[in-house]
Amino acid sequence: MLKFKHSLAALAAVSALLVGGAAIAAGGGTPQKGKSLGEEGYQWHAGGGEEDEALHLKPDLANGKEVYEVCSACHQMEGWGLTDGTFPQLAGQHPKVVIKQLADIRALNRDNPTMYPFALPSQIGGPQAIADVAAYMAVKLKMNPEPGVGDGKDLAHGKKLYEENCTRCHGADGAGDNDKFYPRIQGQHYEYLLRQYQWIKEGKRRNANPDMMKQIQSFTDRDTKAVLDYTSRLKPPANLVAPKGWKNPDFQ
Incomplete structure (x- = not known):
């Protein structure tokens, strides 16, 4: 059973982990809004603050498990989120992307007013906690073998669009790139991808990558649905995927 305080926090935690990045406020819990898309001086990945601190810390997986309890009421014990896209799959995500x-959420460079109060240092800890939970998700949580997908009616069109527009950053298989902060999008729920893409x-x-924002402006509704349906069906490596019915042994 979850700890009481963690349960309260988790019930309000709504997370979204895809493409993003911006100037990070100095660590310590006082948020500072960074430059937004379209504003002069905006940088997609300026780094600094808590992000840089967390990136240089050695993760503690035991503490990562404790921090993940806060996330698990929404994202599920296994980190699979919900196939209807209400909550994304976090299992298997690159640790640098999570960090x-x-x-960004803590620094108010990514808007998530529901999650924000429960992601603060007073709730989950400082940069060490960020490093710990990011590593826990990447190492301990196996990915959903049956993610939510679209209707499958336009996959050839989606494949063409993906190959022409998405592979440079996310790779041919959707694996992303940990060192470049590009998220793993293979096996992510279709409905979640659709919502974040539209945003x-x-x-x-x-905190989105402005290059991506510009790139997708000409996409029609058909294009959007087709490419994201195709993306949701990209298969992660077998060693990252859980068997059907897998339960996280840390919470049994």
């Missing part, structure tokens, strides 16, 4: 997104296109994901 960046948590640091990026509309400028609501303030």
